[in-house]
Amino acid sequence: RKEVEQDPGPFNVPEGATVAFNCTYSNSASQSFFWYRQDCRKEPKLLMSVYSSGNEDGRFTAQLNRASQYISLLIRDSKLSDSATYLCAARMNTGFQKLVFGTGTRLLVSP
């Protein structure tokens, strides 16, 4: 079983829609979580960090559920420019600091 799992999608949504992705993690020692956005053939760009129960930044909301070991990303009022792959990453805060990534969820926002 992979340490971090994501539905690869694609999620096809119209402009203005609300869309949510889930990311599950298997290592209960994971403490910090991150959502990155990756455009085709580009580097991952940090979108949000989640250190406690959740985080909100404009149209984007991330929530962490430690009991069920998943984090979610909610995008409200989707824009065409939101089309990208969204990567979930987990990190333990003790010992090693490496990020463990999921394979990503592809989002396509259409007019």
Added chain:
Amino acid sequence: EAGVTQFPSHSVIEKGQTVTLRCDPISGHDNLYWYRRVMGKEIKFLLHFVKESKQDESGMPNNRFLAERTGGTYSTLKVQPAELEDSGVYFCASSPDPRGEQYFGPGTRLTVT
């Protein structure tokens, strides 16, 4: 502020050759990470430097890979000899704090033929 830079952006080499990738982290970031994404798979950790010291090299696939960070500034990752399965995108990331956020460079796309 300049971001993480990587050189070259693309490299095509033949099996058995040597390639050296370079990463310049964000100025002042002591923590430097190498990751790799092979086709169809997730991004995977290779190793972590704190200044010039290797903090964690648990992700290095084998002894054909050698990473250095002399002087604690830029880092190089050398693959010698390259094999077909080494093809992928090699990303470098840096952070000011090991518990902080990691910022990625544009990656080097390596193709071994």
